[in-house]
Amino acid sequence: MLDIRLIREKPDFVRERLATRCGGDEKKIDEVLALDDRRRKILAEVEQLKATRNRVSKEIGALMAQKKSAEAEAKKAETRELGDKITALDKQTVEIEQQRDSLMLQLPNLPGESVKIGQSAADNPEIRTSGEKAKLDFKPKTHVELCESLALVDFARAAKISGSGFLLYTGWGARLERALIQLLLDLHTGEHGYTEVSPPFLVNRDCMVGVGQFPKFADQYYGVQEGNDSATLGKLFLIPTAETPVANIHRDEILKESQLPIYYCAYSPCFRGEAGAAGVGTRGMIRVHQFDKVELIKITRPENGREELEKLVANAERVLQLLELHYRVIQLCTGDMGFASSMTYDIEVWAPGQTQYLEVSSCSNCEDFQARRMNLRFKTEGGENKFPHILNGSGTALARLFVALLETHQQADGSVLVPAALRPYLKTEKITRPK
């Protein structure tokens, strides 16, 4: 959520920043301002009435105590209609607030001023690359071919169990997935200073609103129903990312400044509807309804948000370096950034079988946008309550990492060489077809 004071004081600045997102949201600012203005006018009026009522009620109390009931009754009659006016004005205020807030919840975050202005992914600047595209002296197989020949993923039976877009890992495939999760968690907890948490995979509506998934994108997520009770529908949702529960851990709290920064990492499966998304229905593991991910979350002082984002990206990059994969880091332009973010880096890993880069991590500083939505603050040494910055990044997403790993480290004989860093976890140097 944007700061209503900022909108009030610098509406032109807010409009200009919103316009860089190409979503047309800058047009809603006038409406927000009009509602805010009306709200404040009514509030001033109703609060004055309430002050009168409070004063008279106290006088009545005093009269009653002195047994002057006739005078008390007279004062009661005097203020009786005051209550009706107050009720009516209160109702108006609530309505206006609801309108204002529902508009505010639909407004995306302002892109940072250093972020490149652009329309789409084509405008995203490349920041750096690491390593080289694998030079294979044979025709590389795709991950689908490797998964089938090495019996790592049973696509057909996954579809039988759950439908298309789901994966059934088998044998070395299941072990590889588990080994990767373990490696990533150990890396981030052991070397990067994150505290591991294991959150619920079902969350309530408040969490979804808190990080910005609701209300605007409610159609992209899975909701669940308890038993046959359709009344429970819409109360719990399958998490699209561990960001949802983990960023909400401190919702509605006032942290001590000395607690910051907080670093959390969490493994979770991620559930996404992906209705209408590009690439839906393509074979393989690139776009699926459920995938595993290790997520990184930071809660920091506002002044440190910027540098903490750089460190976060570096933490995620380390994963790819350890797995000896070629990747590039890009920064999303204003038109391509997510709803809640003020600045985002994506990490894309090279997949030789696909001959394309795959997004395996998206690292964002949402600044105080989410903190406002979830009313998370910290108290400064000076006793002032401030909104912290909340950052999130994948460290990293697994299904696509799995793809890049297979396609990069495949051998001419059809086996897959396991990078050294992963061997202690997978306990083999090479993945071959089981007997």
Add this chain to the structure above:
RNA sequence: GGAGGGGUGGCAGAGUGGUCGAUUGCGACGGUCUUGAAAACCGUUGUGCGGGAAACCGCACCGGGGGUUCGAAUCCCUCCCCCUCCGCCA
């Protein structure tokens, strides 16, 4: 699923219609005393919104929402959450 008991300030815990935004204790912070510390004593100690240059003033908040009343932490309705016991269950 059945039965019962609860949700009050950082914590504990009073308060059942009228100066209650809330007694008190603990904790925390500031001060006095002390070489220093402890103890003792004194004081301070929630959040949000609106107005104001500021000092400050007003309004709201006792799990959430609604109602009764001149007036609600207190009465009524409703929802949520927690605890205990029984049943079921990984």
